[in-house]
Amino acid sequence: MYLCVIFEHGGDCGALCGVLPPTEQTYGEVNQLGGVFVNGRPLPNAIRLRIVELAQLGIRPCDISRQLRVSHGCVSKILARYNETGSILPGAIGGSKPRVTTPNVVKNIREYKQADPGIFAWEIRDRLLADGVCDKYNVPSVSSISRILRNKIGNLSQPAAHDSSKPTHAQAALPYNHIYPYSYPNAMSPPGAKMGSPHGVPVTGGHVSISRAWPSPHTVSNILGIRAFMDSTAIAGPDGYTPKMEDWTGVGRTAFPSPHCVNGMDKTAIDSDVKYPQPSSTLSSYVPACAYSPPNQYGVYSGPPGGYMSPAHHWQPQSASLSHAGGGGGGVTMHAAEIHAPMVFKHPARDEDRKPPSPLVKQQHHQQQQHEALGGVHGLALSTSSS
């Protein structure tokens, strides 16, 4: 049972409320630990990063859970993912899996079948691989091939079927490209295109609707000395809760593509991440890993490869410690947006096994500096003493 928290903007939400229409509402729920979360949506990158950082510091998951007020199951999941992929980013939400039975594949199968009516499905599969029509990642299963033969090709004695086939957009038909992050040439959707503006919320360079605040009193502030971090998250909030709520996670998503980098970080992103300020450099080190970046969020998190995968990104984890800029008064001002900064995968190889090679992944290979990123963790002013 969750305590549903409805935040009405326009009330005493603070300055942030100003941008929202009086009627605008944002919502969240409070878990058993008092932490705020949005059902169905990923935790803010800043918190995800925090989890990883604390784990790197040797803090036990159960303690991290309590300190950050995130369920231990979630902590476990995020750490497991990080260990496996090197990424702190959530997977891609929504969207559909890329189709393997593209017109080109069907066409080839048909040709194989016509050439050899007695060919077995597994033989077709092998040929698709051998001929380079498919790779191991998108080759249809034997059962799929059988289905294709049965449903789409049917009786080959009827040549008509051939002609009826749609023009092969062949390779172009492969949906994969648009599915993987690397597919975003330049920028994903214009910043704010989808999120910011809907409500008329001023979108300033990726500053999506970050003006909304989390009224919730349940903040992790004071925890680990990352008060600023949490405060901004919980208090300044979520605008994250734009109707789309993507901001919550998307922290700085929109800004991602921005070529403007500061210390290797996307400046725009930084700006946008008002909500969940976090240690930029550090964060960035964990982010890139989202190798198998999912179709959707990729755009969000990854943006143009050049954006954060940039080989030129001279990461200086240490330099951008949590206390970088702004932290103003003791408060560490971290920018979740920084997450977008280019970094390296912890286990690049693994990703390859998991997902089809993508440009993004490839680029990641160039970035083997990740471990160094962890060094940034040490730069954090963490106070492990939770109580």
Next chain:
DNA sequence: CTCGTCACGGTTGAT
């Protein structure tokens, strides 16, 4: 007490 796992209710985005 800790932690891995999973059902659940939820969101998202491609089709």
Next chain:
DNA sequence: ACATCAACCGTGACG
């Protein structure tokens, strides 16, 4: 424009 589907999410409970 809407519905469907399949991906993901974090929580909470169980073992």
